[in-house]
Amino acid sequence: MESILKVENLKKYFPVKRTILETLRKEPQKYVKAVDGISFEVRKGETLALIGESGCGKTTTGRVILRLIEPTDGKIIFDGVDITHLDYEALRPYRRRMQMVFQDPYASLSPRMKIGDAIAHPLLIHNLATKEEAREMALKMLRRVGLTPEEEFYERYPHHLSGGQRQRVVIARAMILKPEFVVADEAVSMIDVSMRASILELLESFKKEYHLSMLFITHDIAVAKLIADRIAVMYLGKIVEVGPTEEVLKNPAHPYTMALIQAVPSIVKREKKKRIEITGEVPNAVNPPSGCRFHPRCPLMTEECRTKEPELVEISKEHFVACYHPLV
Numbered sequence: 383m384e385s386i387l388k389v390e391n392l393k394k395y396f397p398v399k400r401t402i403l404e405t406l407r408k409e410p411q412k413y414v415k416a417v418d419g420i421s422f423e424v425r426k427g428e429t430l431a432l433i434g435e436s437g438c439g440k441t442t443t444g445r446v447i448l449r450l451i452e453p454t455d456g457k458i459i460f461d462g463v464d465i466t467h468l469d470y471e472a473l474r475p476y477r478r479r480m481q482m483v484f485q486d487p488y489a490s491l492s493p494r495m496k497i498g499d500a501i502a503h504p505l506l507i508h509n510l511a512t513k514e515e516a517r518e519m520a521l522k523m524l525r526r527v528g529l530t531p532e533e534e535f536y537e538r539y540p541h542h543l544s545g546g547q548r549q550r551v552v553i554a555r556a557m558i559l560k561p562e563f564v565v566a567d568e569a570v571s572m573i574d575v576s577m578r579a580s581i582l583e584l585l586e587s588f589k590k591e592y593h594l595s596m597l598f599i600t601h602d603i604a605v606a607k608l609i610a611d612r613i614a615v616m617y618l619g620k621i622v623e624v625g626p627t628e629e630v631l632k633n634p635a636h637p638y639t640m641a642l643i644q645a646v647p648s649i650v651k652r653e654k655k656k657r658i659e660i661t662g663e664v665p666n667a668v669n670p671p672s673g674c675r676f677h678p679r680c681p682l683m684t685e686e687c688r689t690k691e692p693e694l695v696e697i698s699k700e701h702f703v704a705c706y707h708p709l710v
């Protein structure tokens with residue numbers, strides 16, 4: 383299958399603010415290695431879920447891919463074109479084809495803009511419609527995402543809406559440009575559980591209609607199970623496992639993936655697998671552990687894990703894991 387997006391050895395390091403003392407002592411600049419050399423692809427028409435604990439680098443990955451922040455190193459290839467270093471003008475057409483649904487729908491909507499105008503706004507920015515046309519299209523989109531009567535909703539402000547309704551607005555705003563690729567960042571994490579299914583259905587319906595490809599960022603495996611064709615598991619700036627959703631959930635190979643899955647009782651097939659107990663907290667991304675980054679928390683750790691970083695290796699069809707002691 384053709385890929386819409388490919389990243390190769392992508393890195394994003396954020397400089398850590400130095401204290402006065404560190405500056406005076408001329409200590410070297412430290413970096414948060416938020417994303418530290420990841421490679422993956424999103425195929426045309428598929429949803430790839432990127433999962434992992436808070437702080438492992440999911441949002442940073444999404445933002446770098448869309449060039450909302452600059453990568454430190456690596457390559458971003460969109461539909462066959464290397465967009466890593468395109469300047470603002472050259473990037474414009476791609477900005478339309480790639481959209482992001484942000485983690486916090488409240489923070490990503492301007493409190494002083496009517497939601498109808500917020501949805502119409504991208505059309506005006508990209509010179510795709512007159513004001514009148516943009517309004518008509520925004521009204522249609524409001525209806526499409528279930529915010530009716532649309533004339534009434536057009537005039538409302540974000541604070542008039544529930545969390546679920548705001549998320550519909552954010553989705554409408556991303557979809558009005560008919561993108562080919564969307565990064566959905568925790569699209570359902572901040573809304574009430576009772577509304578999650580309908581928001582996921584809405585995303586699915588757009589996916590079918592526009593033949594969308596999606597990078598679906600979530601810390602919730604149960605959500606990934608519902609929506610993703612494949613799953614990539616991230617730990618401390620690295621991808622440790624990737625494969626078809628069913629295969630990864632049934633036969634997790636990385637101890638970390640196993641631990642994540644075991645934390646969700648509804649997914650676990652208890653009888654089949656030995657339990658993996660992990661201890662401790664996610665280490666600091668400024669000084670990540672040597673070798674396999676998971677080794678200090680891993681019950682299967684050996685000397686090799688401490689010294690040499692494992693590469694992603696294919697253990698069954700399309701199923702890759704970076705571990706010296708895979709569980710399958």
Ligand SMILES: Nc1ncnc2c1ncn2[C@@H]1O[C@H](COP(=O)(O)OP(=O)(O)OP(=O)(O)O)[C@@H](O)[C@H]1O
Pocket residue numbers: 396397414415416434435436437438439440441442443601667
């Ligand atoms: N602008 C920034 N400046 C400095 N550090 C940052 C910045 N953005 C993110 N980080 C750091 O990079 C790491 C990865 O953050 P990121 O937001 O990508 O994680 P995440 O997986 O999306 O987490 P969450 O599930 O909480 O949303 C964290 O250590 C975070 O503190």
Ligand SMILES: [Mg+2]
Pocket residue numbers: 440441442485567
């Ligand atoms: Mg995030």
